[in-house]
Amino acid sequence: xxEINNVTKTYKLGAHEIKALRKISLKIEPKEFVAxxxxxxxxxxxxxxILGCLDKPSDGSYxxxxxxxxxxxxxxxxxxxxxxxxFVFQSFNLLPRTTALKNVELPLIYAGKYNRTALAQxxxxxxxxxxxxxxxxxxxxxxxxxxxxIARALVNKPGLILADEPTGNIDSIAxxxxxxxxxNLNEQGITIVLVTHEENISEHAxxxxxFRDGRIVEDRQIGKRRSAKEELKILLESEExxxxxxxxxxxxx
Ligand code: ADP
Ligand code: MG
Numbered sequence: 415x416x417e418i419n420n421v422t423k424t425y426k427l428g429a430h431e432i433k434a435l436r437k438i439s440l441k442i443e444p445k446e447f448v449a450x451x452x453x454x455x456x457x458x459x460x461x462x463x464i465l466g467c468l469d470k471p472s473d474g475s476y477x478x479x480x481x482x483x484x485x486x487x488x489x490x491x492x493x494x495x496x497x498x499x500x501f502v503f504q505s506f507n508l509l510p511r512t513t514a515l516k517n518v519e520l521p522l523i524y525a526g527k528y529n530r531t532a533l534a535q536x537x538x539x540x541x542x543x544x545x546x547x548x549x550x551x552x553x554x555x556x557x558x559x560x561x562x563x564i565a566r567a568l569v570n571k572p573g574l575i576l577a578d579e580p581t582g583n584i585d586s587i588a589x590x591x592x593x594x595x596x597x598n599l600n601e602q603g604i605t606i607v608l609v610t611h612e613e614n615i616s617e618h619a620x621x622x623x624x625f626r627d628g629r630i631v632e633d634r635q636i637g638k639r640r641s642a643k644e645e646l647k648i649l650l651e652s653e654e655x656x657x658x659x660x661x662x663x664x665x666x667x
Contacts, residue, residue, distance in 0.1 A: 416442035421474035423460050434460040436628040447600045449616035450609045452625030458609045466576045467491045500567025502577035506559045508551045514562045515547040521570050537565035557588025577608040593618045594642035
């Protein structure tokens with residue numbers, strides 16, 4: 415599905431050159447679930463932008479489903495982004511004055527699809543937000559906003575989901591809920607590439623790739639993965655325990 419060969423990305427800032435990626439080679443097969451790790455500035459987001467066809471390599475080859483991305487024009491790239499790839503960002507990137515339903519309908523408008531309301535509703539149900547269709551982002555918790563963003567990423571039924579630090583701005587229970595959705599989607603055959611700096615989040619994936627200074631320094635399969643479903647059960651039980659012992663503590667979830 416993804417085949418990257420000797421990809422380099424250089425940013426020019428005036429006379430200055432920043433080598434964000436240095437000859438990266440990488441293959442990701444359909445139905446993989448990959449966590450990308452590494453310190454800040456190591457090139458993770460640069461890689462995600464290239465994988466998502468939001469940016470092109472300075473050098474090297476990127477083939478998505480066998481097609482060389484640098485040979486495509488802007489229209490073709492926009493079409494691929496809309497049809498094949500779902501994006502999820504740390505800061506949700508929802509339209510603020512627009513309901514959950516309308517936010518999720520947007521990619522369907524670009525795709526020129528009919529019965530958008532039904533499809534958007536279906537995607538929101540899938541992420542557990544059936545009761546929140548007409549809420550605007552500021553009427554939702556962080557975790558719920560991220561689930562709206564996932565519904566939006568899903569609505570065109572892409573084969574690939576790219577998520578850049580999707581749990582970076584939410585609490586740990588909401589984070590597990592997001593990981594549960596990703597694990598379910600992956601079970602259904604969707605390929606997932608997720609950037610995170612949290613070890614416990616990365617252990618929900620099947621494979622981790624670690625970056626440093628624009629290079630891959632580790633690439634391994636995860637033997638024993640975490641199950642978000644099981645983690646959630648434990649977290650919710652301990653939360654319940656806490657609430658039972660301190661009934662006045664507000665529910666921040
Ligand atoms: P990460 O996501 O791992 O934190 P990035 O891919 O965002 O890292 O950045 C890698 C390097 O490229 C950093 O040194 C960063 O400052 C630089 N960089 C990223 N985007 C740009 C840009 N648009 N212009 C110039 N430099 C950039
Ligand atoms: Mg980043």
